[in-house]
Amino acid sequence: MITDILAIGTLLIVTCLLWVWGKPSRYKYPPGPPGWPLVGNLLKIPSIQPWHLLTEWRHIYGSIFRLHGLGISIVVLGDMTVIKELLDARGSTYSHRPVFTVAGDLLDLDKSFALQPYDDDWKIRRRLARVALSPGAIKQYQPLQEDIAALLNMALLDTPESFRNHIRLAAGRLILTITYGIPISSLDDEFIALSEEAMSVVSRVTVPGTYLADVFPSLKGLHPWLFRNQVEHDRSTIRDFINRPFHHVQKQMAEGIAPSSLAQHLLEDPSDHGFSSKQDHEDAVRWICGALYGAGAETTFSAVLTVILALALHPEKQDRGHREIDSIIGAGRLPTLDDKGSLPYVEALIKESLRWHPAVPLSLARRTAKDDSYLGHFIPEGAIVIPNIWAIASDCNDQYSPSQFIPERFLDENAPIDPATYSFGFGRRICPGKHLAENSVFLFVASILAAFEISADTDLEGNPISLVLNSALV
Numbered sequence: 423m424i425t426d427i428l429a430i431g432t433l434l435i436v437t438c439l440l441w442v443w444g445k446p447s448r449y450k451y452p453p454g455p456p457g458w459p460l461v462g463n464l465l466k467i468p469s470i471q472p473w474h475l476l477t478e479w480r481h482i483y484g485s486i487f488r489l490h491g492l493g494i495s496i497v498v499l500g501d502m503t504v505i506k507e508l509l510d511a512r513g514s515t516y517s518h519r520p521v522f523t524v525a526g527d528l529l530d531l532d533k534s535f536a537l538q539p540y541d542d543d544w545k546i547r548r549r550l551a552r553v554a555l556s557p558g559a560i561k562q563y564q565p566l567q568e569d570i571a572a573l574l575n576m577a578l579l580d581t582p583e584s585f586r587n588h589i590r591l592a593a594g595r596l597i598l599t600i601t602y603g604i605p606i607s608s609l610d611d612e613f614i615a616l617s618e619e620a621m622s623v624v625s626r627v628t629v630p631g632t633y634l635a636d637v638f639p640s641l642k643g644l645h646p647w648l649f650r651n652q653v654e655h656d657r658s659t660i661r662d663f664i665n666r667p668f669h670h671v672q673k674q675m676a677e678g679i680a681p682s683s684l685a686q687h688l689l690e691d692p693s694d695h696g697f698s699s700k701q702d703h704e705d706a707v708r709w710i711c712g713a714l715y716g717a718g719a720e721t722t723f724s725a726v727l728t729v730i731l732a733l734a735l736h737p738e739k740q741d742r743g744h745r746e747i748d749s750i751i752g753a754g755r756l757p758t759l760d761d762k763g764s765l766p767y768v769e770a771l772i773k774e775s776l777r778w779h780p781a782v783p784l785s786l787a788r789r790t791a792k793d794d795s796y797l798g799h800f801i802p803e804g805a806i807v808i809p810n811i812w813a814i815a816s817d818c819n820d821q822y823s824p825s826q827f828i829p830e831r832f833l834d835e836n837a838p839i840d841p842a843t844y845s846f847g848f849g850r851r852i853c854p855g856k857h858l859a860e861n862s863v864f865l866f867v868a869s870i871l872a873a874f875e876i877s878a879d880t881d882l883e884g885n886p887i888s889l890v891l892n893s894a895l896v
């Protein structure tokens with residue numbers, strides 16, 4: 423009897439070991455740097471600007487490599503072919519987002535379709551967002567964008583030293599008006615301040631591995647207890663950010679004075695869109711608008727600010743931009759979106775800025791829905807997948823150094839791949855605000871160039887201060 427039990431036990435153990443060992447030997451994991459037991463190489467990943475090291479590792483381990491630790495696999499993709507073959511062509515496997523236990527469960531951020539898993543609910547929300555963001559829909563915002571660009575120039579004329587605030591306000595205004603119909607003339611800066619605060623919470627809580635509970639979800643219960651004040655503060659910041667502008671629209675609708683906006687349109691839409699109750703429908707609209715505002719304002723701000731920095735650092739490129747605007751537009755008016763296409767150097771300046779310092783250098787991480795194999799590499803279910811946009815951006819034509827700001831490379835016959843094809847992500851989760859953002863960045867940059875000369879501020883001795891871009895989302 424005992425020998426039978428031992429025999430069955432041994433058989434079970436051997437079967438389990440063969441199963442565990444069998445998987446990776448059939449499909450070997452992608453290569454990657456060596457690591458320590460248990461923590462693997464997670465501790466080697468710097469928390470500041472990790473894309474530099476990930477790009478160095480691409481040169482050593484190739485365009486697909488793996489980092490691991492604490493039971494997690496992180497697969498880093500470093501060229502367009504690999505990204506297209508996985509994120510585009512195998513979209514059903516590669517379109518989930520990582521699970522952020524703290525951001526999702528404790529702060530409710532998993533209701534934002536930017537962080538939701540790739541499921542039917544995400545599909546509905548994404549479709550509803552298209553009402554405001556499809557290439558057809560964004561045409562109606564052209565006059566609004568031009569008004570905001572003119573207001574931006576007036577504010578810059580008044581207080582040029584506050585240029586960061588002015589650009590941030592311009593980017594926020596556009597999305598506030600589109601999503602909630604809050605008119606730009608009476609814009610309450612309160613909503614912009616609210617979004618800044620909310621974005622700083624979001625960027626802190628969505629870095630994979632920031633919280634132990636993200637690695638070990640069973641520790642979730644401990645988190646509010648250990649960091650009670652922090653959790654309460656973060657939760658109320660996110661709630662205010664999602665609820666306050668939404669309540670503003672509801673109040674105006676009740677009074678019959680709500681201007682046209684995405685929120686108003688979706689709330690008045692008689693179709694239930696598959697939501698089971700009025701409350702669910704309302705909640706979805708609240709979070710769709712919040713997601714657009716959250717994802718759209720800071721990214722646009724960051725992209726425009728990068729161009730400003732590049733122009734301040736490269737006066738000769740700025741001069742060429744000025745000359746182009748003077749000769750094509752003249753001095754009597756500001757550029758409009760109809761001028762897009764007739765200012766090739768200004769467009770090259772923008773492309774080069776998106777390439778030189780991409781606004782979102784590691785895009786937004788994905789998670790695999792099931793085990794996969796690619797070129798003989800085993801990629802397990804639940805792996806975090808990072809498209810390294812920084813690495814792609816630094817692969818440009820040999821003639822010009824990748825680290826230098828040279829807009830002329832995009833006017834060459836052998837121009838590198840257009841940053842529009844990678845800066846906004848990929849496949850099914852590609853940025854839904856891409857077309858709107860491209861128009862805004864063009865208009866804000868062209869309008870600033872038409873009216874201003876940009877240079878670094880000086881110190882007390884009159885020397886120009888040195889300018890550095892500290893992070894990606896500036």
Ligand code: HEM
Binds near residue numbers: 725
């Ligand atoms: C220059 C400006 C912008 C840049 C560089 C940018 C970049 C990105 C990137 C890299 C992603 C991740 C896509 C992926 O996972 O493959 C993304 C997602 C997203 N973006 Fe943008 N974006 C910009 C502007 C906007 C604007 C103006 C809006 C809305 C009005 C917006 C809304 C979103 C949303 C909602 C997502 C999540 C999509 C999803 O998960 O389904 N973005 N963006």
